[in-house]
Amino acid sequence: MAEARIVDTRERILDAGERLFMVHGYDGTSMRQITSEAAVNLAAVNYHFGSKESLMQEVFRRRLGWLNSERISLLNKLEAESEGKPLKPSQIVDAFFGTLLGIAADESRGGMTFLRLLGRTLTEPSEFIRAVLMDEYAEVLERYKQALFRALPDVPKAEIVWRFHFMLGATSYAIAGTDALRVITDWQIEAEDSTDRLDRLLPRLMSFLLGGLRAPLPQFESVTVDGK
Amino acid sequence: MAEARIVDTRERILDAGERLFMVHGYDGTSMRQITSEAAVNLAAVNYHFGSKESLMQEVFRRRLGWLNSERISLLNKLEAESEGKPLKPSQIVDAFFGTLLGIAADESRGGMTFLRLLGRTLTEPSEFIRAVLMDEYAEVLERYKQALFRALPDVPKAEIVWRFHFMLGATSYAIAGTDALRVITDWQIEAEDSTDRLDRLLPRLMSFLLGGLRAPLPQFESVTVDGK
DNA sequence: GTCTATATCATGATAGAC
DNA sequence: GTCTATCATGATATAGAC
Numbered sequence: 001m002a003e004a005r006i007v008d009t010r011e012r013i014l015d016a017g018e019r020l021f022m023v024h025g026y027d028g029t030s031m032r033q034i035t036s037e038a039a040v041n042l043a044a045v046n047y048h049f050g051s052k053e054s055l056m057q058e059v060f061r062r063r064l065g066w067l068n069s070e071r072i073s074l075l076n077k078l079e080a081e082s083e084g085k086p087l088k089p090s091q092i093v094d095a096f097f098g099t100l101l102g103i104a105a106d107e108s109r110g111g112m113t114f115l116r117l118l119g120r121t122l123t124e125p126s127e128f129i130r131a132v133l134m135d136e137y138a139e140v141l142e143r144y145k146q147a148l149f150r151a152l153p154d155v156p157k158a159e160i161v162w163r164f165h166f167m168l169g170a171t172s173y174a175i176a177g178t179d180a181l182r183v184i185t186d187w188q189i190e191a192e193d194s195t196d197r198l199d200r201l202l203p204r205l206m207s208f209l210l211g212g213l214r215a216p217l218p219q220f221e222s223v224t225v226d227g228k
Numbered sequence: 229m230a231e232a233r234i235v236d237t238r239e240r241i242l243d244a245g246e247r248l249f250m251v252h253g254y255d256g257t258s259m260r261q262i263t264s265e266a267a268v269n270l271a272a273v274n275y276h277f278g279s280k281e282s283l284m285q286e287v288f289r290r291r292l293g294w295l296n297s298e299r300i301s302l303l304n305k306l307e308a309e310s311e312g313k314p315l316k317p318s319q320i321v322d323a324f325f326g327t328l329l330g331i332a333a334d335e336s337r338g339g340m341t342f343l344r345l346l347g348r349t350l351t352e353p354s355e356f357i358r359a360v361l362m363d364e365y366a367e368v369l370e371r372y373k374q375a376l377f378r379a380l381p382d383v384p385k386a387e388i389v390w391r392f393h394f395m396l397g398a399t400s401y402a403i404a405g406t407d408a409l410r411v412i413t414d415w416q417i418e419a420e421d422s423t424d425r426l427d428r429l430l431p432r433l434m435s436f437l438l439g440g441l442r443a444p445l446p447q448f449e450s451v452t453v454d455g456k
Numbered sequence: 457g458t459c460t461a462t463a464t465c466a467t468g469a470t471a472g473a474c
Numbered sequence: 475g476t477c478t479a480t481c482a483t484g485a486t487a488t489a490g491a492c
Binding site: 457458459460461462463464465466467468469470471472473474 | 475476477478479480481482483484485486487488489490491492
């Protein structure tokens with residue numbers, strides 16, 4: 001039982017940090033807030049994690065490690081089943097973003113709290129955060145990028161990369177703002193209760209993302225004179 | 229000349245605040261950093277703006293006031309020219325997001341600095357920031373929402389609202405991350421110099437947004453039993 | 457591993473001379 | 475309007491008893 005307490009303290013700090021960083025951001029959250037919410041001593045964060053920055057990094061590692069290995073397994077499985085043929089874009093998009101959105105309903109993986117933290121952090125990357133993100137995302141992004149290249153052989157690679165980027169943006173924002181939507185816009189969508197809204201977010205988002213991914217290619221105004 | 233100095237100091241503080249808030253976020257930026265970069269006295273912020281929060285609000289008002297009145301004028305003009313017929317979705321999307329992206333090249337309206345600040349702030353809205361955003365965005369969002377309703381009479385309104393939201397997200401992220409892209413993903417898009425990249429961002433983004441806006445409607449899994 | 461006490465420093469804000 | 479000096483507070487981090 002004495003050892004269980006160690007885990008307990010660590011986890012409680014991680015949970016409190018996750019929630020408070022989500023609400024107030026990294027700089028807006030003090031270690032006093034964290035340790036107070038976790039009901040542990042002020043010195044516990046430094047003992048268990050070394051520093052506030054390391055705590056933040058560990059908050060992300062705890063969730064992203066699982067998420068991205070799940071994404072890789074899923075892609076492996078899909079590619080094994082396809083017997084060498086390229087996957088459909090919808091399969092790839094669904095594997096990548098479906099796994100992410102699935103966390104919303106899974107409290108043991110961080111639930112909406114982590115999703116919103118991730119959404120807001122992707123647009124405020126300070127140096128030490130980028131380090132974790134790059135580390136945790138490097139493999140999975142490379143794999144999915146390659147899968148999309150194979151799935152869309154006629155679309156220029158630069159265009160695919162941009163569109164992947166747009167998809168990430170639409171998703172982070174939708175995630176970060178599941179409550180802020182009503183706040184910034186007072187568009188009260190016709191009364192849907194919050195579980196409904198969440199259930200429907202995935203198909204809604206997926207339609208949008210696939211529509212964008214498969215949109216007609218842009219025409220650039222500056223064309224070379226000889227029309228090449 | 230003495231009066232010009234007043235404006236000068238205010239503007240210098242606003243410029244420095246804009247840039248530093250963009251890089252380090254609100255909580256991550258101190259008034260000492262701001263006054264030092266603006267080369268004004270530490271007490272000047274409180275004298276001219278009253279508080280750090282008010283400075284942040286003024287940083288947004290200065291840019292959003294112009295941006296959103298521009299958007300309204302443009303919509304007025306389009307609707308006047310259309311003689312009562314609904315606008316095309318592409319016209320609406322172009323008016324809303326084109327105006328925004330146009331700022332990138334216009335240093336006198338804040339340029340990329342303000343765009344990136346806006347992008348990162350939309351996902352970290354603390355109370356006093358939401359106040360400005362709601363205030364500055366209320367009218368323009370309502371007008372564009374209504375225009376989209378008329379332009380897409382067959383699409384359920386809730387769906388249009390969601391898709392507007394997804395479009396906002398894709399755009400903020402693309403804006404906030406014009407440099408972070410290369411950082412999170414090390415996808416080096418084939419060598420495009422940075423002006424090229426910016427010129428091409430608008431058509432690229434527009435194709436994506438319109439593709440998403442006009443995508444087939446999502447099928448929800450939970451259908452009522454009688455199929456209604 | 458936990459806790460108290462504290463060192464050290466940075467913060468936002470203001471009072472008051474000029 | 476600008477400046478210096480300073481207040482009061484809160485920050486991260488750590489030393490050392492238990």
